[in-house]
Amino acid sequence: MKTTMTYLIQQHDTQKTAEQFLLSNGYSAALIRRLRRTEYSILKNGSPIYTTHRLNEGDTLSVTLPEDHGSENILPIPMDLDICYEDRDLLIINKAAGVPIHPSQGNHDNTLANGIAWYLGEKGETAAYRAINRLDRDTTGLLILARHALSACILSEMVRTHAIRRCYLAAATGLVPPEGVIDAPIARAGTSTIERCVDFERGDSARTHYRTLCYNPDTNCSLVELRLETGRTHQIRVHMKHIGHPLPGDFLYNPDYRLIGRQALHSWQLDFIHPIKKEPLHFEAPLPDDMRPLFRMDLPLDLYSQRSPLG
Numbered sequence: 001m002k003t004t005m006t007y008l009i010q011q012h013d014t015q016k017t018a019e020q021f022l023l024s025n026g027y028s029a030a031l032i033r034r035l036r037r038t039e040y041s042i043l044k045n046g047s048p049i050y051t052t053h054r055l056n057e058g059d060t061l062s063v064t065l066p067e068d069h070g071s072e073n074i075l076p077i078p079m080d081l082d083i084c085y086e087d088r089d090l091l092i093i094n095k096a097a098g099v100p101i102h103p104s105q106g107n108h109d110n111t112l113a114n115g116i117a118w119y120l121g122e123k124g125e126t127a128a129y130r131a132i133n134r135l136d137r138d139t140t141g142l143l144i145l146a147r148h149a150l151s152a153c154i155l156s157e158m159v160r161t162h163a164i165r166r167c168y169l170a171a172a173t174g175l176v177p178p179e180g181v182i183d184a185p186i187a188r189a190g191t192s193t194i195e196r197c198v199d200f201e202r203g204d205s206a207r208t209h210y211r212t213l214c215y216n217p218d219t220n221c222s223l224v225e226l227r228l229e230t231g232r233t234h235q236i237r238v239h240m241k242h243i244g245h246p247l248p249g250d251f252l253y254n255p256d257y258r259l260i261g262r263q264a265l266h267s268w269q270l271d272f273i274h275p276i277k278k279e280p281l282h283f284e285a286p287l288p289d290d291m292r293p294l295f296r297m298d299l300p301l302d303l304y305s306q307r308s309p310l311g
Helices: 018-024 029-036 112-122 149-160 235-242
Strands: 004-008 042-044 060-064 083-086 090-095 140-146 165-173 179-183 186-188 196-198 207-216 221-228 265-273 280-284
Touching (some): 083 280
Parallel strands (some): 140 265
Antiparallel strands (some): 083 090, 165 221, 165 265
């Protein structure tokens, strides 16, 4: 999919070079280098220019983003996708359980990348696959996909600077305290390439805010809302185990499948500014069907569908 961005230069951008203007609008240095190598990718008033060219008020700058073909080897596979939002810049997907994000050894044709390739192909489109926030295979909920290189640049920088607010729902074993902050560094567990643990000597800093919404004595599970300050691998799963309340069904950290067959973790809310339109966006994905039986359904429905008051 070819995407062209068009800008009308304002007075405050007068005498900026094209490169300075692009950097101020979220283009990475790497993306600008790619644009330099692509003919007719940067036009001022319809004529090609170098990135050192200075701009004047009233100029029209057009940038045709390079097309990526890094996903051409991903096999399109029909998949039942729950698409929450779509425009030319991004997709928001409510991911199902058991779906890996990326192809890997043993997962070549059952991933979200395969389903997206099929979905776009059905519409006669192609695009590189760019997952911005990552979810484990068995974690459900909201996921951001960038549809072109500029959107990916801006959204990736927003992840780096914690400008995307992510809120999760988890079932946790036992009666979890009303609220708190888990500040415990996370490192690899021994020689494992997958498992993580809290390690105050070797670990990378990790902070998780939590608030307990309800407790079901019948299942001995608390419904917990969690907000991440950092994005370490398995952060919620490791932190909840660290405080003595692991997630049921977690094959690495609490392989107890009596209540649910996967880690009971759901990406519930996303809040961020649209990378191109600069409008605030808010998305919610209801608690999935396999987590609902862990809690009494006579509880107020706003625990499952309304915006959280957690600041």
